[in-house]
Amino acid sequence: MKSIDEDIKKGSFQPAYLLYGDESYLKRQYKQKLQQALSPSGDTMNVAYYEGKGCNLGEIIDLAETLPFLADYRLILIENSGCFKGACEELAEYMKHVAETTVFVFVEEEVDKRSKLYKAVKGAGRAVEFARQKEGLLIQWILTRLKRENKKITQPVMHLFLEKTGNDMENIDRELEKLFCYTLEKEVISAEDVEAVCTGQATGRIFEMVNCIAEGKRRQALELYYDLLALKEPPMRILFLIARQFQILLQVKELGAQGYDHKFISSKAGIPEFTVRRNLSQAGRFTPEQLKQAVLRCVQAEEDVKRGNLNDRMAVELLIVESTKGI
Numbered sequence: 001m002k003s004i005d006e007d008i009k010k011g012s013f014q015p016a017y018l019l020y021g022d023e024s025y026l027k028r029q030y031k032q033k034l035q036q037a038l039s040p041s042g043d044t045m046n047v048a049y050y051e052g053k054g055c056n057l058g059e060i061i062d063l064a065e066t067l068p069f070l071a072d073y074r075l076i077l078i079e080n081s082g083c084f085k086g087a088c089e090e091l092a093e094y095m096k097h098v099a100e101t102t103v104f105v106f107v108e109e110e111v112d113k114r115s116k117l118y119k120a121v122k123g124a125g126r127a128v129e130f131a132r133q134k135e136g137l138l139i140q141w142i143l144t145r146l147k148r149e150n151k152k153i154t155q156p157v158m159h160l161f162l163e164k165t166g167n168d169m170e171n172i173d174r175e176l177e178k179l180f181c182y183t184l185e186k187e188v189i190s191a192e193d194v195e196a197v198c199t200g201q202a203t204g205r206i207f208e209m210v211n212c213i214a215e216g217k218r219r220q221a222l223e224l225y226y227d228l229l230a231l232k233e234p235p236m237r238i239l240f241l242i243a244r245q246f247q248i249l250l251q252v253k254e255l256g257a258q259g260y261d262h263k264f265i266s267s268k269a270g271i272p273e274f275t276v277r278r279n280l281s282q283a284g285r286f287t288p289e290q291l292k293q294a295v296l297r298c299v300q301a302e303e304d305v306k307r308g309n310l311n312d313r314m315a316v317e318l319l320i321v322e323s324t325k326g327i
Helices: 002-010 024-038 057-064 089-097 116-124 135-148 155-165 169-182 191-197 202-214 218-230 235-257 262-269 273-283 288-306 312-323
Strands: 016-020 047-051 074-079 102-108 126-129
Touching (some): 016 116, 024 074, 024 102, 024 169, 057 089, 155 169, 155 191, 155 273, 169 191, 202 235, 218 312, 235 273, 235 288, 235 312, 288 312
Parallel strands (some): 047 074
16 A cells, blocks of 8 residues: 555556455445546546456557657556456457556455466555554554544544445445444444444444344344344354354463453454454353354354255254353
């Protein structure tokens, strides 16, 4: 990201940029930064946009060879083309000879780093991965946004907010806007404000579901499951998240028993440090054997679906019913 910022600052651009990874918010921000820098007046004549698979590569190359009209650069934006997961040899070869007045900006969710086009773009310009940001960076970014709006927040409320939103910056951005509108006349954002307007993500509901399973509350666990289905969450993703939560609990329970601190447990379990305490608390409701059995139940449910013994929705529902009988 710093390399792109430096190019924009100097006004000296690479022939090609590849923006890829899971963090859609940052990809969109840097795509816009490049577009504004290369076409500051909003000139549409020298900007071409292609999206989706099946782009006409010959047409794109012909356009790239065309001189810009009354401008320094011709910008070619290509999003989610799938070219970085296939051959695209023609475009890969062209990356070695891109016209000096043309700049390519590729925006992709997934890339194969072994592909010819990935190697060609990386060799000709910059390939930048936008991964989900770590907790510390997210907090700094949120605090900057809060300062801009003359808002304040305590550390516990910040953690509650992140528990609700997860680490997706796109979602955090949306939930912050809701909070700002809801607290127009307030300087300090409270836990009540967060609870009132912020929508919990699937992982938060899974955590509640596992709590219900631990307490044998079958009806409440099933209600949470049906809520997730109503939100269009696929049953197999719900199953994956349940299994992942039980695996996290097993890991934090074992690490906690060995006396490791929260920072170490966070790094090993792959969870934010501020969530370690509540995961340890939840893990305390299960024995290690119960957690292992829970993971095995999830594996069995997945196998039942893959073998056609049960449909995915029923498999997860039966998993919850069986689990609340006593793991």
